[in-house]
Amino acid sequence: MALLKPKDLRAMRPDGRETKLKELNDELMHERGVAAMGGAPASPGKIRAVRKNIARIMTVQRELELAGERPAEVPNAKNEKKLKAPVSRPEKEAVGEVEDDDKESLDREDQEEKT
Numbered sequence: 409m410a411l412l413k414p415k416d417l418r419a420m421r422p423d424g425r426e427t428k429l430k431e432l433n434d435e436l437m438h439e440r441g442v443a444a445m446g447g448a449p450a451s452p453g454k455i456r457a458v459r460k461n462i463a464r465i466m467t468v469q470r471e472l473e474l475a476g477e478r479p480a481e482v483p484n485a486k487n488e489k490k491l492k493a494p495v496s497r498p499e500k501e502a503v504g505e506v507e508d509d510d511k512e513s514l515d516r517e518d519q520e521e522k523t
Contacts, residue, residue: 412428412465414467417464417465417468418468422472425468425469433462436459439458443455
C-alpha cells in the first residue's frame with residue numbers, strides 16, 4: 409500500500425476523500441482482525457501504512473475545514489451517519505500583570521518564607 413501524498417489528497421473532491429477514508433478504515437479493521445486471530449500478515453507494515461494514510465486524510469480535511477472551505481463531518485461508527493464535529497477555538501485571554509493587591513500579598517509571602 410503506497411502512502412497517499414497530501415498534494416493528491418487536497419486535489420481530491422471532498423466526497424472522494426470521505427470515500428477513501430471509509431475504505432481505509434474498513435481495510436484497517438480487516439488487517440487488525442487478521443492480526444488478532446494470529447494470522448501472519450502478508451505485508452508486516454501494512455497496518456502502519458493504512459494508519460498513516462488515514463491520518464493524512466484527516467489532517468487535510470481539518471486543514472481545509474479551518475481554512476473555511478467546508479465544515480468537518482465525522483462518521484459515527486454505530487450507524488455511519490455524519491455529524492458536524494464541534495470546532496473548539498481557544499478564547500483569547502488577556503495576559504497582564506498581577507494586580508497590585510495580589511502582587512503585594514505575594515511579596516509578603518515570599519518575605520515570610522525567607523525569614
